[in-house]
Amino acid sequence: MKHDKAIRNISYIKSVTSTNDIAKKSSEAEAVFVADEQTAGKGSKGRSWQSRKGNGLYMSFLVRPRIEADQIPGITLMVAVVVCNAIERVCGTKATIKWPNDVLIEGKKVAGILTESIFGDDGVERVVCGIGINTNQRFSGELKGKAASLKIRKKSQKMLLCNKVVSSFFKEYDAYLGNGLKFFMPEFRQRSAISGVVTIVEPNTQSTGELVGFDDMGAIIIDIDGEKRRFIAGEISLRGENGYV
């Protein structure tokens, strides 16, 4: 299905547990769910995502791509590029990416992406990609140095941001299905906020090395004592020398 026409299947909901959860349960072929607030917003690695009304844009995309499981992390990287572009176009603020799923402004996290998938007998059945963007929030304490928020003056600007994310998502999703992640990696690399020594945190081990770059499958490559190691996005955290990244 090509998305050259405006997608009509968008549901705006006042309050929901999590837009990812309703997207996962939906019987639609493709859909977008946008909520004013989430009562049980989910972040990555089992964390929660604070989703009070007026404090963010909370949205999830449901798609059914015919792809292999190892191509799913690539959707998150593609969406990170989409979110950066939408923020820049609507708010005029430069955005960068902390591999694989964080969008930053001046080194602080402004948005996160949570991609979840459901598998059937024939492999990938559906993919739900949730996006949370902080708006009009003030942070204190530890969060002040780590989190950022977009200043949204009018409701219409938030709608504009939402519409921009929706239209670019489907445009880029078509490009992703047609050309693969390779097509996005040059922009992803350009927008990457990470440099120098990084630590990859896996459930049972940590690996520290110098960042080499990202391959065309979206994996991160680290030089550990002269040996190049490749890590794919998944249950991995990344820590850098400087501040948040």
Ligand code: BTN
């Ligand atoms: C992260 O931890 O960085 C990912 C955060 C993803 C939050 C969004 S908000 C909309 C969607 N619904 C959820 O419950 N989570 C995602």
